[in-house]
Amino acid sequence: MPRYSVSDALVLRRTPLPNGDVVVTLLSEHGKWRAVARKGRLPGGNLARLSLFHDVTVQAYRRREDDLAVLTQVRLNGALGGLTRPEAYPYAHLLAELADALTVDTHVGERLVAVVASGLRGVARHGDPEAVALAYAWHLIALAGLAPHVHGGPTPHCARCAAPATILATADGTLRCVEHGDGPRDVWLGSEGAADLARTVGAPLREAIAAPARERERALRALQAYAREHVGELRALRSLVERNP
Numbered sequence: 001m002p003r004y005s006v007s008d009a010l011v012l013r014r015t016p017l018p019n020g021d022v023v024v025t026l027l028s029e030h031g032k033w034r035a036v037a038r039k040g041r042l043p044g045g046n047l048a049r050l051s052l053f054h055d056v057t058v059q060a061y062r063r064r065e066d067d068l069a070v071l072t073q074v075r076l077n078g079a080l081g082g083l084t085r086p087e088a089y090p091y092a093h094l095l096a097e098l099a100d101a102l103t104v105d106t107h108v109g110e111r112l113v114a115v116v117a118s119g120l121r122g123v124a125r126h127g128d129p130e131a132v133a134l135a136y137a138w139h140l141i142a143l144a145g146l147a148p149h150v151h152g153g154p155t156p157h158c159a160r161c162a163a164p165a166t167i168l169a170t171a172d173g174t175l176r177c178v179e180h181g182d183g184p185r186d187v188w189l190g191s192e193g194a195a196d197l198a199r200t201v202g203a204p205l206r207e208a209i210a211a212p213a214r215e216r217e218r219a220l221r222a223l224q225a226y227a228r229e230h231v232g233e234l235r236a237l238r239s240l241v242e243r244n245p
């Protein structure tokens with residue numbers, strides 16, 4: 001990376017330090033990286049531009065390859081006002097945290113950044129941010145090559161036999177019948193929930209959003225169990241699930 005770089009980025013995480021500096025985790029087409037904005041040392045800039053989920057263009061300076069980048073300019077391209085709505089905010093958190101977790105060791109494709117940005121816009125604008133977040137979350141997991149193996153159709157079948165599937169086996173991400181359930185971490189979906197999950201995972205985003213899961217709690221729990229197994233615990237998702245015990 002050159003000593004000075006200019007990149008478009010999404011602010012995935014933001015940590016204010018006691019001295020007034022702010023450390024941000026940014027997602028750009030060339031990868032995920034961390035940078036610090038020094039208090040009072042951002043010419044023409046303002047730390048508020050580095051709020052969560054903001055779409056920014058940043059200029060960064062790095063003395064050595066392994067140094068934490070220092071931001072020298074921040075231009076705000078878009079702040080999604082709708083994300084501050086209380087009904088939308090937790091879902092934006094979920095997508096940002098998932099994107100963060102999915103890009104720990106992997107190369108970030110351009111596509112992933114575009115999909116995260118598009119998901120945040122959807123959560124900001126749509127009347128049903130939960131449906132948008134569920135569809136995008138599974139889509140991001142699929143983009144990372146971690147999609148569960150579910151067969152579409154109104155009654156998906158068990159991965160082991162021809163019986164109707166009612167369980168998501170989180171360990172290997174397949175749908176199973178009662179007999180072929182896999183372990184204590186599996187999620188009971190019911191035939192309706194299994195069909196909903198198959199649609200959410202297999203259908204194009206627009207269709208998945210237009211026909212969301214009928215049982216939201218179960219859909220959130222299935223995503224949580226699957227993400228926990230394949231990506232890691234997502235705090236935003238845990239709060240959403242625990243909101244309605």
Ligand SMILES: [Zn+2]
Nearest residue numbers: 158161177180
């Ligand atoms: Zn079976």
